[in-house]
Amino acid sequence: MSEKEARNTPETGATTGSEIVGEDKVDLEQELQESNVREVLDKLDRELIGLKPVKTRIREIAALLLVERMRKKVGLSAETPTLHMSFTGNPGTGKTTVAMRMAEILHRLEYVREGHMVAVTRDDLVGQYIGHTAPKTKEVIKKAMGGVLFIDEAYYLYKPENERDYGQESIEILLQVMENNRDDLVVILAGYKDKMDRFFHSNPGMRSRIAHHIDFPDYTSDELLAISRLMLDDQNYRFTPEAEKAFEEYIRLRKRMEHFANARSVRNALDRARLRQANRLFKSGGSLTREQLMHLEAEDILASRVFREGKLDADDEVSIVEDDDRGNNG
Amino acid sequence: MMTNIGNRITQGQFSFLPDLTDEQITAQIKYALKNDWAVNVEYTDDPHPRNTYWEMFGMPMFDLKDPAGILMEINECRKTFPNHYIRVTAFDSTQGWETPRMSFIVNRPKEEPGFRLIREEREGRNMRYTIQPYATDKPEGERYG
Numbered sequence: 001m002s003e004k005e006a007r008n009t010p011e012t013g014a015t016t017g018s019e020i021v022g023e024d025k026v027d028l029e030q031e032l033q034e035s036n037v038r039e040v041l042d043k044l045d046r047e048l049i050g051l052k053p054v055k056t057r058i059r060e061i062a063a064l065l066l067v068e069r070m071r072k073k074v075g076l077s078a079e080t081p082t083l084h085m086s087f088t089g090n091p092g093t094g095k096t097t098v099a100m101r102m103a104e105i106l107h108r109l110e111y112v113r114e115g116h117m118v119a120v121t122r123d124d125l126v127g128q129y130i131g132h133t134a135p136k137t138k139e140v141i142k143k144a145m146g147g148v149l150f151i152d153e154a155y156y157l158y159k160p161e162n163e164r165d166y167g168q169e170s171i172e173i174l175l176q177v178m179e180n181n182r183d184d185l186v187v188i189l190a191g192y193k194d195k196m197d198r199f200f201h202s203n204p205g206m207r208s209r210i211a212h213h214i215d216f217p218d219y220t221s222d223e224l225l226a227i228s229r230l231m232l233d234d235q236n237y238r239f240t241p242e243a244e245k246a247f248e249e250y251i252r253l254r255k256r257m258e259h260f261a262n263a264r265s266v267r268n269a270l271d272r273a274r275l276r277q278a279n280r281l282f283k284s285g286g287s288l289t290r291e292q293l294m295h296l297e298a299e300d301i302l303a304s305r306v307f308r309e310g311k312l313d314a315d316d317e318v319s320i321v322e323d324d325d326r327g328n329n330g
Numbered sequence: 331m332m333t334n335i336g337n338r339i340t341q342g343q344f345s346f347l348p349d350l351t352d353e354q355i356t357a358q359i360k361y362a363l364k365n366d367w368a369v370n371v372e373y374t375d376d377p378h379p380r381n382t383y384w385e386m387f388g389m390p391m392f393d394l395k396d397p398a399g400i401l402m403e404i405n406e407c408r409k410t411f412p413n414h415y416i417r418v419t420a421f422d423s424t425q426g427w428e429t430p431r432m433s434f435i436v437n438r439p440k441e442e443p444g445f446r447l448i449r450e451e452r453e454g455r456n457m458r459y460t461i462q463p464y465a466t467d468k469p470e471g472e473r474y475g
Contacts, residue, residue, distance in 0.1 A: 139391075142402065143393055143394055145394070145396040147396070181402070184398040
């Protein structure tokens with residue numbers, strides 16, 4: 001207040017013009033440093049393989065918020081940009097992971113106050129009886145305030161085959177909050193592409209309130225291999241060179257089979273390989289070196305049913321081991 | 331009797347101060363959330379000081395991170411009961427406390443008529459005194475216009 005008044009006084013009036021320029025100049029570099037957002041973006045680049053369009057969009061959003069912050073500093077007011085998003089993509093393409101990062105980025109840029117993420121599905125929002133849905137949805141929304149509300153498989157909220165489905169009520173409350181409480185929370189809807197498209201088609205209000213539609217592409221084989229290396233590294237495991245070759249082959253074969261869930265399938269395959277490694281070490285007995293404990297051998301991977309499929313009919317025991325891929329697909 | 335200037339009732343925290351602004355309420359709630367207390371919104375139209383159990387508006391709110399959700403609930407309650415007393419309480423569930431740790435009024439009726447002094451003559455020229463809110467002459471729900 002007083003600063004503004006001082007500027008308007010006639011004595012200083014002549015010099016204010018140049019002063020404003022000098023004083024109000026904001027340094028992009030410094031701003032970037034202050035927000036620590038570069039750190040998060042670099043981490044995103046390092047830890048998330050592939051996903052080019054996603055990363056580009058996140059950079060754009062970060063840039064927009066940063067510029068918006070600087071504009072605010074020099075007194076160029078604008079309405080806060082809406083940041084509700086929809087993430088579409090096949091299973092295992094990293095939608096939840098990116099949403100969590102998003103919460104962190106938005107927090108660093110002071111767009112949301114707390115930076116936590118509340119992940120929910122239809123069950124958490126929609127009640128079982130009349131009058132049960134609104135309090136349930138509101139409770140979830142209140143918990144998510146100051147952070148990000150992540151609605152997984154959002155298209156289940158809308159069930160056109162049942163006119164009296166309570167999902168519609170939940171959608172209406174969400175729409176209202178997305179409009180009125182833009183400063184308080186960011187809503188991210190996630191789901192498979194085709195089903196989300198149908199969902200938006202029948203809920204045009206939802207579509208128009210979401211500014212960013214981000215599509216998560218499938219990973220290439222090379223990216224999946226890079227992901228597997230990263231996953232193993234996190235758990236202090238390594239491939240032997242032969243094992244890596246075997247796993248490359250595994251990915252190639254697995255991709256062509258049904259129920260392939262990108263990074264999730266890779267994680268499951270690695271978990272099973274760890275199981276086999278443990279079993280192999282157990283059988284061999286004796287003393288083990290650090291190296292032995294760390295390395296996955298080719299045989300740990302080649303034991304998978306994926307390789308034997310053509311030659312051998314899947315016996316029961318193996319199919320149980322492989323089944324969890326399908327279980328996680330939902 | 332039992333009232334201060336303007337007949338404003340004084341219960342809980344900050345009740346001798348002018349009404350809190352939404353900003354100040356937010357700051358208080360933030361403090362409660364920082365301490366992991368569950369915050370609820372309650373209302374009543376019986377201002378008697380011994381009326382400790384007020385009606386709860388909606389559900390108690392657990393696991394919130396940000397005061398915006400509670401402020402939303404307060405405003406909802408103000409819309410439903412513009413002329414009631416509304417207070418915010420913060421409940422501490424840690425063992426040994428298990429009690430409200432904060433309680434303050436966030437909404438009052440426009441007119442607060444105050445309290446009537448009632449004298450009762452007992453045996454041996456003894457006097458007994460009690461108070462009664464003027465508002466409670468009317469039935470519940472019709473007390474403040």
